[in-house]
Amino acid sequence: MSDIILSVSGLSVGYGERPAAADVSFDLQKGEILCLVGESGCGKSTVLKALMAAPEIKLLSGSITLEGRVISDLPAKERRKLCSDRMGIVFQTPEATFNPIRSYRRQFIETLKSHGIYDRSAFDSQVAKAFEKLELKDWKRVIAECPYALSGGMNQRVALALALLLEQEILLCDEPTSALDATIQLQVAYEFKRLRDKNGVTQIIVTHNLALARFLADHIGVMYAGRLVELGKAEDVLSDPHHPYTKSLMEAVPKLDGEMPVGLPGSPPMTGPSESGCEFHDRCPLAKENCSCRAYAMQQVGDGHFVSCCDGKEAAE
Ligand SMILES: Nc1ncnc2c1ncn2[C@@H]1O[C@H](COP(=O)(O)OP(=O)(O)OP(=O)(O)O)[C@@H](O)[C@H]1O
Numbered sequence: 001m002s003d004i005i006l007s008v009s010g011l012s013v014g015y016g017e018r019p020a021a022a023d024v025s026f027d028l029q030k031g032e033i034l035c036l037v038g039e040s041g042c043g044k045s046t047v048l049k050a051l052m053a054a055p056e057i058k059l060l061s062g063s064i065t066l067e068g069r070v071i072s073d074l075p076a077k078e079r080r081k082l083c084s085d086r087m088g089i090v091f092q093t094p095e096a097t098f099n100p101i102r103s104y105r106r107q108f109i110e111t112l113k114s115h116g117i118y119d120r121s122a123f124d125s126q127v128a129k130a131f132e133k134l135e136l137k138d139w140k141r142v143i144a145e146c147p148y149a150l151s152g153g154m155n156q157r158v159a160l161a162l163a164l165l166l167e168q169e170i171l172l173c174d175e176p177t178s179a180l181d182a183t184i185q186l187q188v189a190y191e192f193k194r195l196r197d198k199n200g201v202t203q204i205i206v207t208h209n210l211a212l213a214r215f216l217a218d219h220i221g222v223m224y225a226g227r228l229v230e231l232g233k234a235e236d237v238l239s240d241p242h243h244p245y246t247k248s249l250m251e252a253v254p255k256l257d258g259e260m261p262v263g264l265p266g267s268p269p270m271t272g273p274s275e276s277g278c279e280f281h282d283r284c285p286l287a288k289e290n291c292s293c294r295a296y297a298m299q300q301v302g303d304g305h306f307v308s309c310c311d312g313k314e315a316a317e
């Protein structure tokens with residue numbers, strides 16, 4: 001039997017009829033961590049929202065298969081219920097997903113009840129344990145607070161603590177460490193690894209932080225303008241990047257030696273994936289004439305390593 005727990009095939013989704021992410025395909029093995037990276041506006045959150053059947057997202061084409069069952073054909077409401085039963089999500093702005101003026105205690109209890117796992121006698125010790133894992137001191141005071149009264153980093157950790165309490169098979173996290181101090185980031189990163197190693201939790205983690213992706217990911221997917229442009233085992237993508245965009249992202253990472261990194265001028269198109277042509281061609285140092293009209297297609301360049309352009313690799317040789 002296949003160990004694939006979640007499969008996405010040729011998925012195109014949008015906030016209306018126009019796709020914000022297109023032709024996205026990947027398989028997730030049980031217990032695997034996939035990190036999605038890419039600049040702002042490249043469609044990372046959109047993919048996670050589509051997987052959770054967010055009401056604002058429209059499935060335009062392609063399929064989603066969860067635990068062997070094609071779910072993309074189900075009515076949106078049924079799909080949403082199924083997805084929230086099986087998958088947990090920590091949104092990019094957790095404070096926006098909780099009621100800002102309701103205490104976390106009440107919201108935790110409501111959520112645990114809605115999943116049928118609220119145990120009144122165990123609640124306090126469960127919360128204390130989850131908070132401790134995320135270096136959240138003084139859990140009694142924090143859980144009594146409302147989201148509006150806490151800092152962004154604090155809210156992010158409380159949202160993660162709830163995800164730990166729910167213990168779902170699949171965890172989707174949208175920039176879970178972006179508001180955290182470096183030391184806490186490390187703690188949270190270890191917690192993700194522990195979730196995978198001890199509990200076999202499958203995870204998709206969206207991050208801008210390539211160092212975090214290097215530490216956590218089994219596989220890395222690089223997104224640009226709503227498309228996956230490179231996908232493969234983390235070590236292959238980071239040590240042997242083929243797409244010029246992946247190379248540019250890596251070169252833009254600041255180092256501690258004081259040297260300024262090579263920047264990547266410009267920004268991704270706001271219009272999302274185009275009908276034809278490589279969306280990166282106008283920023284690509286290696287662009288050729290036909291890049292603006294070349295059809296998007298992933299090609300295999302190694303074991304489980306796919307890329308929509310190999311020019312970065314040719315240049316590196
Ligand atoms: N609620 C929305 N309504 C309409 N378009 C949206 C909405 N949210 C995002 N988009 C558009 O979808 C595209 C992908 O956005 P998305 O938020 O998925 O990017 P992202 O990779 O998560 O960026 P970031 O790193 O800034 O979070 C962008 O062009 C964005 O403008």
Ligand SMILES: [Mg+2]
Binds near residue numbers: 045174
């Ligand atoms: Mg986002």
